[in-house]
Amino acid sequence: xxxxxxxxxxxxxxxxxxxxxxxxxxxxxxxxxMIGSYRRRNAVLQSCRQHAGxxxxxAPKPDSDTAPAATASxxxxxxxxx
Amino acid sequence: xxxxxxxxxxxxxxxGIATRLMPWLLVLGLLCLGAGLxxxxxxxxxxxxxxxSYRIIFIHVPSAFLAQSVYIMMASAALVTLxxxxxxxxxxxxxxxxxxxxxxxxSLFTGAVWGKPTWGTWWIWDARLTSMLILLFLYxxxxxxDRAINDEKSAARAVAVLVLVGVVNIxxxxxxxxxxxxxxxxxxxxxxxxxxxxxxMWVPLLLSVIGLYLLFGWLACLRMQTxxxxxxxxxxxxxxxxxxxxxxxxxxx
Numbered sequence: 367x368x369x370x371x372x373x374x375x376x377x378x379x380x381x382x383x384x385x386x387x388x389x390x391x392x393x394x395x396x397x398x399x400m401i402g403s404y405r406r407r408n409a410v411l412q413s414c415r416q417h418a419g420x421x422x423x424x425a426p427k428p429d430s431d432t433a434p435a436a437t438a439s440x441x442x443x444x445x446x447x448x
Numbered sequence: 449x450x451x452x453x454x455x456x457x458x459x460x461x462x463x464g465i466a467t468r469l470m471p472w473l474l475v476l477g478l479l480c481l482g483a484g485l486x487x488x489x490x491x492x493x494x495x496x497x498x499x500x501s502y503r504i505i506f507i508h509v510p511s512a513f514l515a516q517s518v519y520i521m522m523a524s525a526a527l528v529t530l531x532x533x534x535x536x537x538x539x540x541x542x543x544x545x546x547x548x549x550x551x552x553x554x555s556l557f558t559g560a561v562w563g564k565p566t567w568g569t570w571w572i573w574d575a576r577l578t579s580m581l582i583l584l585f586l587y588x589x590x591x592x593x594d595r596a597i598n599d600e601k602s603a604a605r606a607v608a609v610l611v612l613v614g615v616v617n618i619x620x621x622x623x624x625x626x627x628x629x630x631x632x633x634x635x636x637x638x639x640x641x642x643x644x645x646x647x648x649m650w651v652p653l654l655l656s657v658i659g660l661y662l663l664f665g666w667l668a669c670l671r672m673q674t675x676x677x678x679x680x681x682x683x684x685x686x687x688x689x690x691x692x693x694x695x696x697x698x699x700x701x
Contacts, residue, residue, distance in 0.1 A: 368493055375490060378500035384565050385503050388558040389489070392507045396663070399550050403667055407674040414681045415690040 457534045459676040460685045466669035473666035481510075481659025487652035495649075504562040506653055509636055510660040512555035515583060516618055518548040518664065522590075523615040526608035536672070538604040539679070541611060542594055543671035547664060549587035556580055567631045575624035576632040579617055586614040600679070 369375040378385050488506035495502040522544050528537035559577065560570045571577065593610055597603035625634045636653065637643055643650040680686045 368491055378503070379494075381499055381501040381503075381565055384501050384561050385489075388504045388507060388561045389485075391557050392511070392554050395550050395554055399547065400663070400667060403670050403674070407670055407677070410674050410677045411690060414677055414686055417681055 457532075457536055459536060459539070459680055460683075462536055463673055463676055463689075466673055470666055470669050473662050473669065477659050477662030477666055479659070480655050480662060484652045484655030484657075484659055488649075488656065492648050492652055493646070498566055501562060501565045504558050505636070506656050508555055508558040508562060509653060510657045511551045511558065512580070513657055514660050514664055515548055515552040515555050515580075516621060517661075518544050518551065519583065519586070519611075519615065519618060522548065522611050523618075526611040529604055529608040530612070535679075538608070539672050539675045540668065541590070541604075541607055543668055543675055545587055545590045545594070547667050547671070549584065549591065551664075552580065552584045552587055556584060563631070572631060574630040574632065575628040576621065576630050579621040579624050582617050583614075583621065586610075586617060589614075 376382055485506055489503055494500050522541050525537040525540045528534050564570050590607055594603050594607045625632050
């Protein structure tokens, strides 16, 4: 440990605000990027599932979770391009 | 060789590989980055000149390094798009650009915050900082241009040309600290020399760089999967995938 106490670790001899602000921004942006990308992929997967369900010539299985989507008529899900 | 090339161009094949690779990239990336950052923040000795503010290096250098690497990867992919019209290359460019934008922003922000206690100023218009700002605009330009063109093929070509033109900025960023007088310190890692810092400082730094690289790999796979699904949602394999008859274990049921 490079610091004597937890307090010293937080203040970093006066440089604390700079160091912690940098790390906060880094973690915040990375978390937003990673969670956002993950959620979006799953949302797109979900929309593909609904698409396929409503267009598929085969009748959807009655107990599958795509069944409600199949009853909705031809909803096009617009997803942004990023 | 050509068969491999063909496979590489197949979105379906890539989707499967990505699904299998992603858990490893995520776990190893988080482990490396976590170890590097905890080591760097709490255990590495303080710098005799800059004090504790230098600990920003453990996020500043990895993000700046990645920001440039990502651009070089995008430029290679752009070349492939133009020469071989490979769809996956264009998918990569689109998936990576926002990540590059965020990384460039992080490196500029952490650089500014580090500059205040070290140089006494948040910002100066010197070569390194300005060329990095241009990189930020390049990423922004790539994203904007892609969104502005509706036709997929024209967008791919226009974006590829922009990315390739912008690559001239990369050597400028890299050598700016040698070519011009600047407040910015020279590179920490060089391929040909031993690092000028002690091992307790450069080992955690290297760990964070590797960790962030792996996390970029994870992000790129994930975002490429999204783009592939959007483009191929009408194809047979995507429909089979979402209905569970094709499984790439995990992610997609």
